[in-house]
Amino acid sequence: MAVADPGFDLALAKLTPERIEQVINSVLSQAVAERMKLFLKTCVHCGLCADACHTYLSRNRDPDFAPVAKVRDTLGVMLKKKGRVSPEFMKNAARVAFIECGGCRRCSMYCPFGIDIATMIMTIRRICSLLGMVPQFIQDTTNSHSATSNQMWVQPDDWIDTVMWQEEDAQLEVAGLRIPLDKEGAEVMYSVIAPEPKVMAQLIANIAVLMTVAKVDWTMPSADGWDNSNMAMFSGDLEIMGRIEREHWERALELRVGKMVMGECGHAYRGAVYDGPKWLGWQGPPLPMVHAVELYYDLLREGRIEITDKLTEPVTIQDPCNIVRGRGLHEKLRYVVHALCDNVVEMDPKFEHNYCCAAGGGIINCGAPWKMARLKSIKIKATQLKKTGASLCITPCHNCHHGVVDIIGHYHIDMRTSFLIELIVKQMKIPEGLGV
Amino acid sequence: MSTMVNFVSGPLVWIALVTFVVGTVVRIVLMIRTIKLDKTVLPAMTVKHSLRSIFFWTLPYGSRSMRTRPFFSGLSYLFHLCLLALPLTVMGHAVLWQQAWGIRWWSLPSGVADVMTAVVIFAGGIFLLRRIMSPEVRNVNTWRDYVILVIVLLPFVTGFIAYHQWLDYRTIIILHMVSGAVWLMAIPFTWLQHMFMFFFSRAYMGSEFGAVRNARDW
Numbered sequence: 241m242a243v244a245d246p247g248f249d250l251a252l253a254k255l256t257p258e259r260i261e262q263v264i265n266s267v268l269s270q271a272v273a274e275r276m277k278l279f280l281k282t283c284v285h286c287g288l289c290a291d292a293c294h295t296y297l298s299r300n301r302d303p304d305f306a307p308v309a310k311v312r313d314t315l316g317v318m319l320k321k322k323g324r325v326s327p328e329f330m331k332n333a334a335r336v337a338f339i340e341c342g343g344c345r346r347c348s349m350y351c352p353f354g355i356d357i358a359t360m361i362m363t364i365r366r367i368c369s370l371l372g373m374v375p376q377f378i379q380d381t382t383n384s385h386s387a388t389s390n391q392m393w394v395q396p397d398d399w400i401d402t403v404m405w406q407e408e409d410a411q412l413e414v415a416g417l418r419i420p421l422d423k424e425g426a427e428v429m430y431s432v433i434a435p436e437p438k439v440m441a442q443l444i445a446n447i448a449v450l451m452t453v454a455k456v457d458w459t460m461p462s463a464d465g466w467d468n469s470n471m472a473m474f475s476g477d478l479e480i481m482g483r484i485e486r487e488h489w490e491r492a493l494e495l496r497v498g499k500m501v502m503g504e505c506g507h508a509y510r511g512a513v514y515d516g517p518k519w520l521g522w523q524g525p526p527l528p529m530v531h532a533v534e535l536y537y538d539l540l541r542e543g544r545i546e547i548t549d550k551l552t553e554p555v556t557i558q559d560p561c562n563i564v565r566g567r568g569l570h571e572k573l574r575y576v577v578h579a580l581c582d583n584v585v586e587m588d589p590k591f592e593h594n595y596c597c598a599a600g601g602g603i604i605n606c607g608a609p610w611k612m613a614r615l616k617s618i619k620i621k622a623t624q625l626k627k628t629g630a631s632l633c634i635t636p637c638h639n640c641h642h643g644v645v646d647i648i649g650h651y652h653i654d655m656r657t658s659f660l661i662e663l664i665v666k667q668m669k670i671p672e673g674l675g676v
Numbered sequence: 677m678s679t680m681v682n683f684v685s686g687p688l689v690w691i692a693l694v695t696f697v698v699g700t701v702v703r704i705v706l707m708i709r710t711i712k713l714d715k716t717v718l719p720a721m722t723v724k725h726s727l728r729s730i731f732f733w734t735l736p737y738g739s740r741s742m743r744t745r746p747f748f749s750g751l752s753y754l755f756h757l758c759l760l761a762l763p764l765t766v767m768g769h770a771v772l773w774q775q776a777w778g779i780r781w782w783s784l785p786s787g788v789a790d791v792m793t794a795v796v797i798f799a800g801g802i803f804l805l806r807r808i809m810s811p812e813v814r815n816v817n818t819w820r821d822y823v824i825l826v827i828v829l830l831p832f833v834t835g836f837i838a839y840h841q842w843l844d845y846r847t848i849i850i851l852h853m854v855s856g857a858v859w860l861m862a863i864p865f866t867w868l869q870h871m872f873m874f875f876f877s878r879a880y881m882g883s884e885f886g887a888v889r890n891a892r893d894w
């Protein structure tokens with residue numbers, strides 16, 4: 241079924257075969273593409289990667305959704321035809337690359353050669369971005385990054401205003417609480433993704449409560465760079481991707497903080513630790529970088545917060561690709577969840593082998609036109625969720641969170657979702673003297 | 677006929693061996709040059725994580741991927757074991773080497789080698805069927821893939837027939853030697869290069885997962 245997306249359709253009208261050929265060949269002559277060609281030569285066409293991919297499994301094992309087939313139909317053809325492909329071909333390749341693969345890298349764990357399908361798909365997105373053939377919604381977030389340096393057109397005064405508003409809200413929990421903006425030399429710079437001030441502001445109050453109770457010396461920047469999300473990384477606009485990450489890190493360096501702590505988001509983490517530094521030619525992040533899950537883990541281990549209430553309902557855990565397959569945080573995540581919940585029912589498979597939520601990798605950001613395609617491609621997660629029988633799914637990642645919310649809505653699963661921080665602030669002890 | 681036999685058991689073997697060795701070396705050199713083009717790859721690789729990945733992916737049932745399909749993985753393991761061991765340890769080959777260079781070489785009892793040859797042929801047959809019957813595999817296979825599989829199997833089929841002296845021995849042994857030569861020469865030029873690429877791609881992915889991202893890849 242054809243989906244109307246102005247990002248594709250307007251580009252289709254403008255693209256010429258010459259332009260396509262030129263862009264494809266300029267991208268594919270670069271080092272990354274050379275590496276991809278090596279992988280393609282190694283592939284024995286055994287199809288073992290098919291069973292790894294949620295889109296293939298969810299779409300009644302339609303062979304065209306197997307990772308190897310997706311690459312063959314896109315990058316494979318571009319290489320074979322040396323870039324001489326039609327605008328229609330590019331439109332289909334863009335659909336596959338943006339909607340039917342989120343770069344979750346699960347297939348690389350099932351291919352006996354570890355062939356890097358995700359990087360190949362991201363290479364196609366790069367080509368699409370240079371051709372201006374990007375789904376409209378995600379292109380809009382990239383434009384927002386370019387103009388405002390955050391993902392959701394949040395204006396500078398809006399950001400500060402929201403922080404102050406959340407400070408007031410948090411004061412209802414903890415007396416005299418402050419959210420220290422621009423505190424030089426703080427131990428921790430905390431960063432959020434732009435949807436937090438835009439639509440989920442209470443998460444900012446929550447983290448403020450946690451930081452205050454745990455007596456963490458923390459700060460947030462008031463200036464651009466406070467947003468750690470990076471949709472340009474997924475739309476293929478690597479120039480903007482790099483700019484965003486540099487700004488993010490520059491804020492931390494200016495504030496001379498000891499480390500950066502990233503809220504519960506997976507892709508933001510990936511951008512700040514891997515993709516950003518790599519593009520910028522840095523060896524790695526300039527400061528230690530800690531995901532919220534690691535912060536909670538440390539605070540619990542060190543006894544800086546005390547959990548007094550534990551959930552007794554059955555709870556399951558969504559392992560986000562970018563912090564589990566991409567960082568190995570699953571054990572720490574378990575530690576935190578078990579501190580909060582008595583009855584944890586694991587998904588099968590779990591840890592690095594968990595299925596992606598099909599929202600990450602920029603897919604959910606491709607917006608409304610593609611929502612049904614996305615939900616169709618993630619039926620397997622619905623089955624997996626149902627099988628746990630849990631009434632709550634913990635999702636320590638914004639994309640997973642929205643992805644799972646959509647899945648349980650669409651497939652009528654009796655389940656809620658929650659970030660860890662929401663549980664922590666509800667279930668931890670507010671010490672005497674801090675309470676109101 | 678005997679000049680034919682002389683050619684296929686003499687110069688052709690040399691041509692095949694040289695093509696195989698030179699082709700493989702050139703492939704590896706080109707690959708390393710390609711990898712160096714991207715300055716971020718080599719610094720991110722570690723010996724520990726490379727070996728860890730290779731270890732779990734060569735260990736029988738070492739990865740979850742293999743465990744999810746026990747029959748195929750077991751068969752593939754036996755297939756590769758026999759396939760790699762046979763050319764070096766078949767009695768018929770040892771005899772030829774001794775004649776040619778006077779090298780004495782350990783060789784398998786011919787009954788065992790015969791069974792192993794049958795295993796390779798059987799497994800190869802299953803792989804061929806799987807490639808034809810499984811929609812997700814058929815979808816990405818072209819005539820090239822089937823030809824490659826046939827090239828892989830032919831020396832075993834002809835060697836097997838020769839050993840049992842079924843058809844005309846001379847014809848079969850010539851076919852065997854020719855198909856054996858093609859077998860060797862095909863390795864660097866088709867996806868049979870996975871024979872050595874396996875170790876590099878695993879090292880790369882093992883490091884990507886292990887060293888860079890602190891996760892397991894098996």
Ligand code: HEM
Nearest residue numbers: 762763766768789790793831835836838839853856857859
């Ligand atoms: C290229 C030069 C080759 C020559 C001159 C050669 C020669 C021979 C000879 C003389 C035999 C003994 C047949 C008998 O017992 O009467 C034999 C058997 C065999 N050869 Fe080769 N061969 C060559 C390549 C290969 C290759 C590349 C492979 C495998 C990939 C191979 C696999 C076998 C096997 C498996 C047998 C034994 C079959 C059985 O015992 O059932 N040969 N070969």
Ligand code: HEM
Nearest residue numbers: 284286352353752756759803804825828868870871872874
């Ligand atoms: C050390 C050397 C080698 C290693 C580590 C290796 C590894 C692998 C792996 C991991 C696969 C993937 C799928 C599976 O498990 O079947 C595979 C498939 C295959 N290999 Fe090898 N291989 C080696 C040498 C060879 C050689 C020398 C040949 C033949 C010339 C060969 C022929 C094949 C074939 C035909 C398949 C496809 C099986 C199918 O249809 O699925 N391999 N190999």
Ligand code: SF4
Nearest residue numbers: 293341342344345347
């Ligand atoms: S969605 Fe994940 S498993 Fe599927 S092809 Fe993309 S990276 Fe591979």
Ligand code: SF4
Nearest residue numbers: 283284286287289351
């Ligand atoms: S599992 Fe790996 S080698 Fe097999 S078809 Fe998929 S990408 Fe190719």
